[in-house]
Amino acid sequence: MKSTLSVYNTLTRKKEQFEPLNPPFVGLYVCGPTVYGDPHLGHARPAITFDLLFRYLRATGHKVRYVRNITDVGHLENDTDEGEDKITKKARLEQLEPMEVAQYYTERYHDAMRALNVLPPSIEPHASGHIIEQIEMTKAILDKGLAYVSNGSVYFDVEAYNRKYRYGRLSGRVLEDMMANTRELDGQADKRNPFDFALWKKAAPEHIMRWPSPWSDGFPGWHMECSAMSTRYLGERFDIHGGGMDLMFPHHECEIAQSTAACGHDAARYWMHNNMITINGQKMGKSLGNFITLEELTTGSHRLLEQAYSPMTIRFFVLQAHYRSTLDFSNDALRAAEKGYERLMKALGTLAKLRPSEVSTVDVSDIEARCTAAMDDDLNSPVVISVLFDCVRIVNQVYDGHRTISASDLDELRRVMHLFVFDILGLRDDLAGDDSRMLSSVVDMILDIRMQAKAAKDWATSDKIRDGLAAAGIKVKDRKDGCDWEVE
Incomplete structure (x- = not known):
């Protein structure tokens, strides 16, 4: 089966011929769920979309390393690095350990994916299991002069980055316009600019999830996890990064900035985004x-x-x-x-x-x-x-x-x-369950008796069986070499 796959690259806004970068395997990274609630329709579409891509790449002879992360720390209630960690908040409300919440909803997510016949990824890293990698990448960005420490937190300096590279390439946003239209927000005095984002956050005294770092006891910023884990498992350059369109800004835009700042070049060659559900x-x-x-x-x-x-x-x-x-x-x-x-x-x-x-x-x-x-x-x-x-x-x-x-x-x-x-396509024949197989066996047996009646020209019995099945919602269609049936 030969393929000449082209994909729409969100980064360049055009279809591009897909050419794998690293011959041992195609590197595919997809943003997975934040595990603090039951899986919903919003989880289904990216899971099925990138399962389709995973299946097709494999079917056309590619070896694929598919990495889909689990966000179990660092995703705050809003995208301005303020509010409570979503999993910590759930844990506080339900009087559980945060990792209990993460484990429970991770299993719920896995159950839903199995039901949807979504294949498991090659690697499913958790943000909380890669704190060291996130700290090391934060250090690298600080060493490049593209981040700063403020009151125990570390923030990415978007303006400094934009002078060397260009911030907003994925989403099409222009930093100068953002600067002109952004007002100071309460609670962000630690930042030089409101659009700077956290690489590491100092934990408040009541914050449960915290780790030691050179700057404070705290936790990584939400965006940092994907940059660190994609680099860890796919290298500094890999093929495809995917996710929902809602992640394009700020999450994926910040990812590009972080990875470029740390490594000096883009990480993913192709960016693919599925559209939203209404x-x-x-x-x-x-x-x-x-x-x-x-x-x-x-x-x-x-x-x-x-x-x-x-x-x-x-x-x-x-x-x-x-x-x-x-x-x-x-x-x-x-x-x-x-x-x-x-x-x-x-x-x-x-x-x-x-x-x-x-x-x-x-x-x-x-x-x-x-x-x-x-x-x-x-x-x-x-x-x-x-x-x-x-x-x-x-x-x-x-x-x-x-x-x-x-x-x-x-x-x-x-x-x-x-x-x-x-x-x-990854469909499964759910119509052929145990009950369906039992019904099929019973109906086929009855129809065999009807065929015997027809062969003996016992039309009364033949019609009685046909009418009885019809009353039960089973339509019988006679053919030259037998008959067929279906549930109406």
């Missing part, structure tokens, strides 16, 4: 009452939901939209995704039943090429899905006897559909 056209937020956790979605327990949706319906829905487009969740859209997912899974079940003919009246020779071209075009999963539904039509036409397929073409169709549906 719910019924509104931004998701607790204050709007539309904040939905993944558990609420899969149980249907949220007031905005009319039913429960399976994890694979959620995954399929996410993949139906290009990762750079806004994704709007609604009951109607999710129901449509559910029907599409079920149609695709049923077609795969039918594909297994097909029998080859001597000749083909269908052409499947370009299916793989079309799917590969779509994936190479900046992971265009919606086009891949449309091609797969072309395959669904072929499957149904052959099964209905309107078209024929040769043995070699049937093998090719099965191979390509399995590759893209399961290996690359």
Whole structure:
């Protein structure tokens, strides 16, 4: 399977041909969750997006080192380096140790990722486990004269950095405009400028999570963890850095500044950002009452939901939209995704039943090429899905006897559909559970009895079985060589 992958590089704002930097492996770093609450829809999209990239890179022959971090310290309540650490606050409210909170919600996140069939990363480092690396990088930035110590905290000097490099390259922000439009904020007297950001924060007396450093007992700034851990596991230069668009500024902008200041050059060659999720056209937020956790979605327990949706319906829905487009969740859209997912899974079940003919009246020779071209075009999963539904039509036409397929073409169709549906899109056939298999066995046994009745021209028994199944919501369709059935 040959690939010429191009990706939209947020740093340069254009599609670029992807060329791996370090031949032993492709280095992929993705910002993971801050573990202080249940996983929600906002966690699902980046996880599925970069799982798709991970799967596709591997499917096209690349060895990938995929690093996805866990933020368990340093993420304060706002982005101006003020407020309480989010995990510390949760621990205080629930009267737990902060690491108890982090461990509990990390496991909840892992459970949700398994349900969504998101592959585990190669390495999943925790910010709290890499304090030494963060201190050392902070020292390096201080040695370059691009940070300063103030009252036990260390702040990045954005203005000094901007004179040597350029701050704002990722987000398109201009420092001079930021300076003109930024007012002094209360509680930031330690900073030279309001837009400077913390590399290390001195801990207040009541702050639970703290470590010794040359400057104070404290904790690292939120942005520092990703710079330190990506360097630790992927080197000073690596291939792709990903995350949600909401992280572009300030988090990823600060990452670029830190890594460039410490190492003298950019770290990631390609920056990829998935777009945001809205719910019924509104931004998701607790204050709007539309904040939905993944558990609420899969149980249907949220007031905005009319039913429960399976994890694979959620995954399929996410993949139906290009990762750079806004994704709007609604009951109607999710129901449509559910029907599409079920149609695709049923077609795969039918594909297994097909029998080859001597000749083909269908052409499947370009299916793989079309799917590969779509994936190479900046992971265009919606086009891949449309091609797969072309395959669904072929499957149904052959099964209905309107078209024929040769043995070699049937093998090719099965191979390509399995590759893209399961290996690359990462879907799973949740319809083939234990209950479904039991139902299938029972219905097939009943239909065997009906076939025997038809062979004996016992039409009364044949019709009685058909009508009884219909009353139970099972539609029977007679064919030349037997019959088929489906749950209505």
